[in-house]
Amino acid sequence: KQEVTQIPAALSVPEGENLVLNCSFTDSAIYNLQWFRQDPGKGLTSLLLIQSSQREQTSGRLNASLDKSSGRSTLYIAASQPGDSATYLCAGPHFTQLQGGSEKLVFGKGTKLTVNP
């Protein structure tokens, strides 16, 4: 069974700092992992998707990596800005996908990021 954990639950940094958000998963057979952003009172916005054949993906100041052997993914945010303040969630497929089971993404509970001006 896939379990996704995000630590810390909350992070506060000064503007301009580079930071790393962590995501760990229990099923190393994971074949993709997604990072999302959620603003207060809003839905989720997909940021980056990493397929198992890839090691990392980049979009602007965001870089996500996937290390299946260690069961970890990281989201690196360069030169953080107050507008980056949000909750960041990662999600991976459930183990039963490999056996043709139900469609399911397992989400972490998120890291709430605050970037202070």
Add this chain to the structure above:
Amino acid sequence: NAGVTQTPKFRVLKTGQSMTLLCAQDMNHEYMYWYRQDPGMGLRLIHYSVGEGTTAKGEVPDGYNVSRLKKQNFLLGLESAAPSQTSVYFCASSLFSAALAGDMQFFGPGTRLTVL
């Protein structure tokens, strides 16, 4: 494109009442999903659909029913609401499978439901 829209945005129900949440997408996506988000529990999949006329159970389907009569719409019904169904409900869609193909999911803005 409007993307994924949800109606209503807010709703208060009394225990035992019924209601239907509507999700609509204009991206011609095959897959649609209903999630609920609760503090400390994260996002959990209620039901999903892999195409028009199909539905399947997710992680927490009890107390909910769904229908996908048209490709662009996915309805979530509560037949007899309970306080445990107080939550924020999100609809999402993707062109291909988000889990199997790793396709990006697009989320609606959510419906905040309170059951008294």
